Amino acid sequence: MSTLEIDRSRDVSQPLEKLGPDETLKANSDQLRGTIAAGLEAELTAAVPGTDIKLMKFHGVYQQDDRDIRDERRRQKLEPAYRFMARVRLPGGVLSPAQWLKLDELGRAYGNNSLRLTTRQTFQFHYIHKKNLRTLVQGLREVLLDTRAACGDDSRGVMASINPQLSALHAQVHALAKQASDHAIPKTHAYEEIWYGEERKPVNGPEEPLYGKTYMPRKFKIGFVVPPINDIDVYAQDLGFIAIVEDGKLVGFNVAIGGGMGRTDQAPKTYPRLASVIGFLPADKVLEMCDATMMVQRDYGDRLDRARARFKYTVDDKGLDFIKAEIEGHLGFKLGEARAYSFTSNGDPIGWTEGEDGRWHYTLFIQNGRVSNFPEKPLLDGLRAIAERHKGMFRVTPNQNLIIADVAADDRPAIEALLKEYRLDGLNAGTGLRLNSMACVALPTCGLAMAESERYLPDLITKIDAILATHGLSEEPITIRMTGCPNGCARPYIAEIALTGRAPGKYNLYLGGGFHGQRLNKMVLENVGEKIILEYLEKVIGHFAKDRLEKEHFGDFAIRAGYAAEVKEGRYFND
Structure with a gap:
């Protein structure tokens, strides 16, 4: 079946x-x-009235409010x-210096003098006034960027692995990620x-030949990864492509389906x-x-219960064999046997790295992706x-970091001088825990947040670092992730240590995730505050320092020592 000939013969969408x-x-x-167009012009409110705020998500725009002052404004009526x-839609996180400068300009003018690097390799602007939205979007257009399909029930921004040492291979995989992004986004004008x-x-035929009128049941995430670094957390993607390289050349991908992080507290389903x-797919x-x-997800995904509408539930409800057969039916051929691969981490190589082409990165x-x-x-x-x-270029990593990429050897001293002049060379001097940390935005802008995350995690890490230092573990790489709610935007459920917000100052604590994203963690404390969290971590870290095996990671130890039960399948996560 050609990618241009969308097969709707199996479309079982509900009336x-x-x-x-x-x-x-x-x-x-x-x-x-x-x-939406009329709502943007409404002058009596700073909001977009009615249900259009949900449709705006498909355009990459969320309506929020400043929750720090919500109660005060309510009192003032x-x-x-x-x-x-x-x-911003930014496949694979790659952008030019000219594009960076435009983002900087827009962030200063309309985004509270700030940019936010996200866990999906792109940028977010916060605090934008309604009257400035069109100006910002049109500014992005000047440098060939947009916000289309960055949110909503569609194919979200496509991720791609960043390994500076594999420059040519990365470029090939990034090109495929860009093609996939352009191909999979909605076609509506x-x-x-x-x-604009x-x-x-006028349109000949359906305006959305693949999506139809109801688009996807929920968001759909695609990512490309190049082993041995699982920086995109490929197992958290709805559709993941794991690069298979033989004799230095990309021959195809192992295909992984049905990943996803979101959940709801007190909802075991x-x-x-x-x-x-x-299986294996040719490139x-x-x-x-x-x-x-x-x-397959369009046709079989749950369109009645949004809490169960992600592809992961479709896979579990229908069965992996059924879903695979349906995919192969659309493809018109069977996937090959999956080929061997291995991962070693999901972190970033901090500092200078030389690529195979002799250029520097x-x-x-x-920290937490906040550029201010x-x-x-x-x-x-x-x-x-x-x-x-x-x-050269810039590359946003899936860990909210930034690569100043493709630096010629002769240009490296100038970049180093600027890093020193602006005192940025010290940002990489963090501990093993801090350099492997991530947090979602949470309060005050996210309407779903129940607790702090971005603003709190740095201070909590300082306190955990003090515990690690007493045991000589300051340099030990341990992944820690925090979110202000259970939705999982910072991919917490595959971290070795994770906290998800339950209420102001209260969190669920999870331990036992895989160091390279290969295993889910398990809740060990529910709805607790900082004092209890630190006391518990001090006990586990002390035991880890004393009885760990050679080269054993913290998450592996937490399971072996009995602090967390191993989760073998997601559907047993809440057991």
């Missing part, structure tokens, strides 16, 4: 009267147009301080009409799941695989100065 409210909204949205978040002011154009490897069949897998640790001018660390200014001088 409108049997759809949930979100599905009905999409079906009646005129292919994501709704009344004022509407919430509505602002917007806009997420609504984005151009609403944000273009006229509506929801759980994280690691993707299952189902020239990637786009066909994207179509086939998305069509500097990975800069950016901090006291004594003018990060925003320093990266702007580097972008003005840099002749």
Whole structure:
């Protein structure tokens, strides 16, 4: 089947009267147009009225409000301080210095003098006023960027592994990720009409030949990884492509399906799941695989219960063999036997790394992805100065860090001088725990957050680091991730230590995840505060320092020593 000939013969979408409210909204949205354009012009509110805020997610825009001042504004009988978040579509996290400078300009003008690197290798702007949304989106267009399909029930931004030492191979995989992103996003012209002011154009045939009128049941995430570094956490993807390299050449991919992190507390029917490897695919069949897998989820995904609408539940409910057979039916051929591969970590090589082509790459640790001018660390200014001088590219890593990539040997001293001038060379001097940490944005902007995350994790790490230091473990690489709610945006359920918010100052504590993302962790404490968390970690860390095996990782020890039960399948996560 050609990727241009979308097969709808197996489309088993429900009639409108049997759809949930979100599905009905999409079906009646005129292919994501709704009344968004009118809502952007409404002057009596800083919000977009009605249900259009849900449709705007397909355009990469979330409506939020400043929760730090929500109660005060309520007391003053004022509407919430509505602002917007806009997420850039940036396949594989690669951008040019010119694109960085435009992002810097827009972040200073409309995003509270800040940029946010995300866990899916892209950028978010926060605190945008409604009146500035179109200006920001049109500014992105000037450097060939957009926010299309960065959110919503569609194919989200496509991730791609970044290993600076494998420069040529990375470039090949990134090119495939870019093709997959461009191929899998919605085809509706609504984005151009609403944000660029273009006229509506007539369409021959369905405006969305793959998505139809109701798009996907929920978000759908695609990623490409190059072993041995599992930096994209491929097992957390709905559809993962694991590069198979033979004699230095890319021959194809092992395909993994059904990964996903989100869950809901007190809802045992929801759980994280690691993707299952189902076979080998030739490299020239990637786009066909994207179509086939998305069509199976489109047709069989749950459109009544959004809490069970992700592909991971479709795989478990229908059975892996059934889903694989349906995918192969759309492909028109069977997948080969999965080939051997191995991972060693899911972290980033911090500092300078030389690529196989002799060019240099500097990975800069950016705590929780926040790019701003901090006291004594003018990060925003320093990266702007580097972008003005840099002749190569930038790469956002899946761990919220930034690579100043493709630096010629002769240009390296100039980059080093700028890093020193702006005091950025000290950002990489963190402990093994800090350099392997991630947090979601959470409060004050995320409407789903129940506790702090980005603003709190650095201080908590300092306290855990003090415990590690007493046992001589400051340099030990341990993955730690925190989210303000159980939805899992920072991929917490595969970290060796994870905390998810339950209420202000209260978290669930999880231990036992795999060091390279190969195993889910397990909850060991529920709804507890910092004092109890630190006391528990002090006990486990002390035991780890005393009785660990040679080269044993913290997550492996937590299971072996009986602190956390091993989770063999996601559906047993809550047992």
